[in-house]
Amino acid sequence: MKYLSFIFTNLGRKKIRSSLTFLSIMIAFILYGLLGAVQAALSQGVDVAGADRLVVRHKVSIIQLLPISYTQRISQIEGVDLVTHFVWFGGIYQDPKNFFPQMPVEPESFLDMYPEFTLPANQVEKWKETRTGAIVGRKSADRFGWKIGDRVPIQATIWPKVDGSRNWEFDVVGIYDSDKKGTDLTQFFFRYDYFDETRSRGSGLIGWYVVRVGDPDRAVEVASTIDETFANSPYETKAETEGAFVQAFAKQMGNITAIVIAIMGAVFFTILLVAGNTMGQSVRERIVELGVMKAIGFTDKKVLAIVLSESITLSTLAGGLGLLLSWILVQGMSDSLSGIFPVFYLPSSSIVWGAGFTLLLGFIAGAIPAFQAKQLRIADALRR
Amino acid sequence: MNLFAQIIAVSRFALLTIPQRLGSSITTVIGIAGVVAVMIGVLSIGKGFKQTMEAGGDPSVAMIMRAGADSEMMSGLSRETTRIIADSEGIATNSRGVVSSAELFVIINLAKLNTGTDANVPLRGVEPMAFDVRSHFEIVEGRAFQWGTNEIIVGAKAALEFADLQIGSSIQMGANRWQVVGIFTDNGGISESEIWTDAAVLQPAYQRGDSFQAVYLKLKSPDQFQAFSDRLTQNPQLDVKVIRQVDYYAEQSGQLATLIKVLGIVIALLMSVGAVFGAINTMYTAVSNRTREIATLRALGFTSIPIMASVLIESICLALLGGSIGALITYLAMDGYQAATLNFTTFSQVAFAFAIDGKLVLGGMILAISIGTFGGFLPAFYASRVPIAAALRES
Numbered sequence: 125m126k127y128l129s130f131i132f133t134n135l136g137r138k139k140i141r142s143s144l145t146f147l148s149i150m151i152a153f154i155l156y157g158l159l160g161a162v163q164a165a166l167s168q169g170v171d172v173a174g175a176d177r178l179v180v181r182h183k184v185s186i187i188q189l190l191p192i193s194y195t196q197r198i199s200q201i202e203g204v205d206l207v208t209h210f211v212w213f214g215g216i217y218q219d220p221k222n223f224f225p226q227m228p229v230e231p232e233s234f235l236d237m238y239p240e241f242t243l244p245a246n247q248v249e250k251w252k253e254t255r256t257g258a259i260v261g262r263k264s265a266d267r268f269g270w271k272i273g274d275r276v277p278i279q280a281t282i283w284p285k286v287d288g289s290r291n292w293e294f295d296v297v298g299i300y301d302s303d304k305k306g307t308d309l310t311q312f313f314f315r316y317d318y319f320d321e322t323r324s325r326g327s328g329l330i331g332w333y334v335v336r337v338g339d340p341d342r343a344v345e346v347a348s349t350i351d352e353t354f355a356n357s358p359y360e361t362k363a364e365t366e367g368a369f370v371q372a373f374a375k376q377m378g379n380i381t382a383i384v385i386a387i388m389g390a391v392f393f394t395i396l397l398v399a400g401n402t403m404g405q406s407v408r409e410r411i412v413e414l415g416v417m418k419a420i421g422f423t424d425k426k427v428l429a430i431v432l433s434e435s436i437t438l439s440t441l442a443g444g445l446g447l448l449l450s451w452i453l454v455q456g457m458s459d460s461l462s463g464i465f466p467v468f469y470l471p472s473s474s475i476v477w478g479a480g481f482t483l484l485l486g487f488i489a490g491a492i493p494a495f496q497a498k499q500l501r502i503a504d505a506l507r508r
Numbered sequence: 509m510n511l512f513a514q515i516i517a518v519s520r521f522a523l524l525t526i527p528q529r530l531g532s533s534i535t536t537v538i539g540i541a542g543v544v545a546v547m548i549g550v551l552s553i554g555k556g557f558k559q560t561m562e563a564g565g566d567p568s569v570a571m572i573m574r575a576g577a578d579s580e581m582m583s584g585l586s587r588e589t590t591r592i593i594a595d596s597e598g599i600a601t602n603s604r605g606v607v608s609s610a611e612l613f614v615i616i617n618l619a620k621l622n623t624g625t626d627a628n629v630p631l632r633g634v635e636p637m638a639f640d641v642r643s644h645f646e647i648v649e650g651r652a653f654q655w656g657t658n659e660i661i662v663g664a665k666a667a668l669e670f671a672d673l674q675i676g677s678s679i680q681m682g683a684n685r686w687q688v689v690g691i692f693t694d695n696g697g698i699s700e701s702e703i704w705t706d707a708a709v710l711q712p713a714y715q716r717g718d719s720f721q722a723v724y725l726k727l728k729s730p731d732q733f734q735a736f737s738d739r740l741t742q743n744p745q746l747d748v749k750v751i752r753q754v755d756y757y758a759e760q761s762g763q764l765a766t767l768i769k770v771l772g773i774v775i776a777l778l779m780s781v782g783a784v785f786g787a788i789n790t791m792y793t794a795v796s797n798r799t800r801e802i803a804t805l806r807a808l809g810f811t812s813i814p815i816m817a818s819v820l821i822e823s824i825c826l827a828l829l830g831g832s833i834g835a836l837i838t839y840l841a842m843d844g845y846q847a848a849t850l851n852f853t854t855f856s857q858v859a860f861a862f863a864i865d866g867k868l869v870l871g872g873m874i875l876a877i878s879i880g881t882f883g884g885f886l887p888a889f890y891a892s893r894v895p896i897a898a899a900l901r902e903s
Contacts, residue, residue, distance in 0.1 A: 140792070144785040151782045155775060162771070184681055185615040185628060187581065187855070188714065220578055281582040290576045358715075360682070362617070372625040376857065378849040379623070383553075387546055391779055394542035398786035401535040405793060464767060 157450020160474030228319035247298030261309030415505025435490025443482025540830030550772030564697020633710030650690030665859035787883020803899030812892030827880025
């Protein structure tokens with residue numbers, strides 16, 4: 125600790141150089157944070173998927189529908205606690221660019237299935253009373269300026285109404301939130317009974333089921349029992365845990381993780397070179413001085429530690445500031461990106477790893493110059 | 509000596525002394541190579557995707573879907589509707605009849621080869637004229653499927669990307685097995701990500717009754733599109749939208765291509781700022797190594813312009829070298845790299861190859877030169893202000 129001011133004095137010796145290195149490292153970590161958020165957004169939901177929830181869909185593909193009568197049969201399977209169902213509505217609000225998911229659900233079992241969605245009790249009541257009622261996530265409500273009591277028109281693309289029109293209207297009766305970070309707050313849910321009696325075709329068919337199992341450890345077992353139950357029927361199913369389902373979906377977008385790692389690798393490598401070069405320079409310029417320090421009794425180890433601390437101090441301060449700035453940026457962009465990335469946040473794991481990387485970067489960049497400083501012989505140094 | 513000759517003389521001197529400060533120069537070169545590589549690499553993803561989406565397009569091909577539908581996936585047309593459409597005037601004909609194909613577009617779950625996880629692979633049911641509508645269509649291996657059987661042909665890119673799509677293998681679809689009998693190409697376009705079969709066989713397999721999702725047809729000439737579109741949309745028997753095939757695919761590639769482009773540019777710009785700092789550092793070192801030399805030149809009567817120019821030129825040369833290395837590495841490593849992603853409009857996979865073209869390389873070089881210029885500017889200014897007496901006295 126007593127060398128702290130010494131370290132800062134050395135860093136302040138060439139102010140321009142230290143600031144430039146500081147800024148490069150900071151920018152590398154801003155990038156790191158932004159890419160971390162993008163990656164989390166693209167693999168959205170993996171973190172928040174319920175371990176006790178299964179997704180059951182048509183075996184051949186998710187676009188094929190399943191009969192609603194399966195609700196009964198699935199809930200009779202041992203280990204199943206609760207069953208609810210969804211349909212992809214795929215409607216358009218004003219402009220196709222205003223994308224957000226809409227799905228008809230059965231309110232009671234839906235809310236029971238997703239305790240992470242918080243909806244005030246009076247709004248729940250109102251939803252159960254209103255056939256055309258719908259609840260919407262906080263993010264979409266903010267994005268489109270919807271308030272409770274608003275009537276929202278949505279153009280159907282897949283589901284025309286019985287009367288041939290495509291204009292569906294819903295009454296916003298609730299706005300849900302979530303305490304759980306990473307929960308999708310862009311979705312719009314309305315009532316299945318209203319949907320089923322108003323659609324012109326497909327009556328009695330739903331898109332997919334979500335099933336809650338009593339014991340998460342038996343989830344895989346229950347999933348295969350469900351599939352066996354419907355094997356060789358006209359509607360065969362594929363059941364898997366919500367985590368596996370979400371992960372497979374994320375993987376459909378391509379290997380985002382590999383791309384992000386490749387980019388970050390290039391960025392860190394570049395910055396490492398820049399920072400390492402600067403540290404090397406500053407050590408070379410101070411050879412005489414380091415010789416003097418050794419001559420007056422600084423041990424080799426101490427000199428090594430001082431040079432290394434310089435680089436680590438620079439890197440952690442700059443990296444920490446970069447992480448903080450990226451966190452602020454991500455918070456700020458979260459709303460304007462909600463059409464593309466429903467969930468956009470910097471995961472805590474990225475921050476922890478990032479903090480580790482700042483240390484590592486400082487260590488690697490300082491290692492060679494520090495080692496050189498340690499090996500320095502007093503006579504050689506002073507002779508220069 | 510005129511100014512130009514002065515600039516050349518001083519710059520030559522600067523460049524020849526680079527080996528004396530090799531370490532920091534190499535750092536700059538590698539740093540800039542990294543920036544350019546990342547920029548070109550990320551943008552080549554968007555480029556490749558866009559190219560694939562647009563490659564199969566033909567301006568004389570029109571697509572008809574149900575009004576209000578955004579994509580084939582959401583559309584639905586009755587047999588009656590497709591017949592009225594095929595009977596309209598303005599459609600090209602050949603020896604086998606009207607060049608119009610009513611098609612079904614669904615997806616099937618197949619494992620992605622490199623991850624083993626499920627992917628939504630597009631499956632298209634076609635009518636005989638489908639092969640005439642797409643003028644680039646070609647069977648490159650095996651044979652076409654036989655009408656009325658559970659046989660499928662597979663796009664060349666889909667065959668590389670998904671499991672069980674080699675000739676001779678088969679896929680299970682409900683109660684039936686479907687045999688792969690051929691591999692086809694379509695000018696590198698999006699159809700190469702698809703599996704094709706007879707629409708009439710696909711309808712019952714997906715419980716579609718006697719309905720289709722889109723009609724693809726070839727117009728007598730591309731400029732008859734508007735008239736043809738008006739004729740159909742004004743027909744009271746029809747509730748359809750008509751769109752050019754090229755526009756349909758351009759629309760779908762728009763969002764993802766833009767997203768990747770923005771992402772690539774933002775990353776590259778942020779990295780460039782870091783690289784500029786690195787370059788400034790290097791050039792300051794270069795200038796301070798050359799302080800005595802610069803002071804001598806000025807004492808000899810050289811003006812500050814050639815001295816500034818020499819620093820800038822050195823910095824830009826390093827940047828260009830870095831940019832070229834970066835571009836070359838990305839080109840070798842990434843051009844043609846096969847990947848597949850999800851097309852959100854149709855909810856199905858698109859296989860495509862990363863593509864690097866001259867424009868991207870040029871963009872990378874411009875970025876490199878900008879980094880070099882910005883990085884060299886301050887040190888150049890500083891060099892031109894070196895106080896002669898003090899600098900010469902320095903040890």
